[in-house]
Amino acid sequence: MSEQGDDAVAATERSGRRPRSPAGTVRLAEVAAIAGVSDATVSRVLNRKYGVSVSTRKAVEKALRQVGYERPLKGEIVVILVPGLKTPIFAAMTWAIEQELTPHGLRAFLCPIVPGSVMERDYIEPMLDAGMVAAVFLSASNTLRNADPMARHLLEGRGIPYISVNGAFSDGQSPVISTDDWHAAELAVSHLYDLGHRRIGMCAGPAGNTPADRRIEGFVAAMDARGLNDAADYVVRHHFSVDGGRHAADELLARGVTAIVASSDDMALGAIRAAKRRGLEVPKDVSVVGYDDSYMLDFTDPPLTTVRQPVETLAENCVRTLVTMIQNRTVRATESFVDPELRLRGSTGPVPR
CATH class of the missing domain: 3.40.50.2300 (Response regulator)
Structure with a gap:
């Protein structure tokens, strides 16, 4: 969110109305009082700025949900960290996710990486202040043990939601969508x-x-x-x-x-x-x-x-959960599984005599 988040809060200060949609407004002072923080801290959380601890950010986010605030979605960027597009399955998954994002006014930014390497951090860091509202770890560091955690820590430090596909971080607190x-x-x-x-x-x-x-x-x-x-x-x-x-x-x-x-x-x-x-x-x-x-x-x-x-089902579940998180609504930090399907072709036959 941009500085429009502060304008929205100020507008409610004048009108006294509570929000009824993502385009609605909330009272800064009311959220600050519920969270036990200053108005400035609420503003920083609304605009996803540095300088707010994880615990304080969570308290403000909880207060925002309590007053019914939903962040607007239009024109925002979702970073997809994926191990290259040469492999057909990753090309298909990124395309399917992008198609699911479009109706919500969200834009995919594809980042081909070596999973678990500093490349993930190098993509995430410059995007934090460039309109990024969420990230997808698509068979990236979420699938590896002992991977560089910096990209995920940067997201958590700014309160930017993320989701993992086909594997969970061992100490992560975000939803996961995986094939069984x-x-x-x-x-x-x-x-x-x-x-x-x-x-x-x-x-x-x-x-x-x-x-x-x-x-x-x-x-x-x-x-x-x-x-x-x-x-x-x-x-x-x-x-x-x-x-x-x-x-x-x-x-x-x-x-x-x-x-x-x-x-x-x-x-x-x-x-x-x-x-x-x-x-x-x-x-x-x-x-x-x-x-x-x-x-x-x-x-x-x-x-x-x-x-x-099931690429389409994975993408649909992934984006539906992401949109819920971006809107500041609560989701369960659990792993959901979708069932695969056997496709019979010509490479299997009866055991040789």
């Missing part, structure tokens, strides 16, 4: 098991990555539930990339697996490449399941069976 990675692994294992596969391996993402860790947990649990108790021995971690999938699949194929569950579509394509280099046919000799989904997977050789992240 445990269920995703169950869908993949169930499909392959029904096709007769019993020696199933997993090309998993790197250690310390929340979605990768969850998919492994789901994979092991799904295998255990079917009496395949050596599943942990058939998990190989590598990068979320084609080369990462190829290297991981080489190890699994050497152990005699007949099916592979990959932690991303890129890894799945790498697994198919590894199988073909060994003279194996997919799915005749080995079946492969990816994760994420993209329209391009209809045109791979063979078309890739995958577990689809």
